Amino acid sequence: MNNIAGNLILIGLMGAGKTTLGKQLANKLKRIFYDSDQVICERTGVSIPTIFELEGEAGFRTRETAVISELTQQKDVVIATGGGAILQIENRLNLQQNGHVIYLHAQPEVLLNRIRHDKNRPLLQVSDPLAKLQELYSLRDPIYRATAHTVLDVNSPYSFHSLNRLIRLIRQHSKQIPQL
Template sequence: MSQPIFLVGPMGAGKSTIGKLLAAQLQLPFADSDKVLEERTGADIPWIFDVEGEAGFRRREHDVLLDLCNGLPQVIATGGGIVLLPENRQLLINSGLVVYLSASLDQLVERTAKNSNRPLLQVDDPRAKLQEILQQREQYYREVADLVCDTDDCTPKQAAQMVAEHLLGSTLSP
């Protein structure tokens, strides 16, 4: 691969886990935009949301994406809401190959249920919030995607393998 590979999708789709596995398979560096943001600020995402609100977080997220769009071959797991800003969608489209990791609402609820590090899900009805997020962002994920990978019926290792085979031009084995 001669360009960055961006993984986009909702919270719980497996971007970080699949991204690490994919990077290992492709022998590329891995970056998680949320982790880069936390390292730069010295604060975790819930704290940034509390202090700066979602708008402040999105500005910081955009700055991190700008830096990661450096043309270097690497696998990059993005935050779930990175597609909300039109300028981020344009950056993704113009800067590399974008893989949308999709998952059903049931899977997303199950995968995010025990994680308190997701500020948008700290509500009375996380399922309803996830459904709202999906409805809001689905069109954007598809707009930027060069490839869509459904992660529902596979392990992270299988999903990473499917993406790697597609990227390398192989036919997917049954």
């Protein structure tokens, strides 16, 4: 695994495991891990819900684009993006051109079970979170698929299963994809 070069970038809906798997993958590869949402929070000194409240989603997306642009210029890192990062064409191109993009795919019902009690998800603070997740899934799934070099199903509740499958996928594709 240590011979794999290039950035590994995880995309997907909230609750897909981008941060959890990203940290595990970075640890396994002995690489630096970045979570774009966490970087934004560290730089602003406030939570994502607070940014949404003060600046709206558009303000948050502007910050996100700047952070993704910066993170993708790093070398041989693992990056977890926010679930909506792929909404901006600039981000999609940046991700595709600066690393191997892996879409962590899971069904909305699975995602809701994982994040049901997480109050740090401003888009889910609605009366019907499952309907909102289904709406986001319908909108974003085709964009995730078009952006990703690889799709990994992460419906399993056990992250170590997903990590092992992710590593196998990276090994399989590393000979086929120049960035790896």
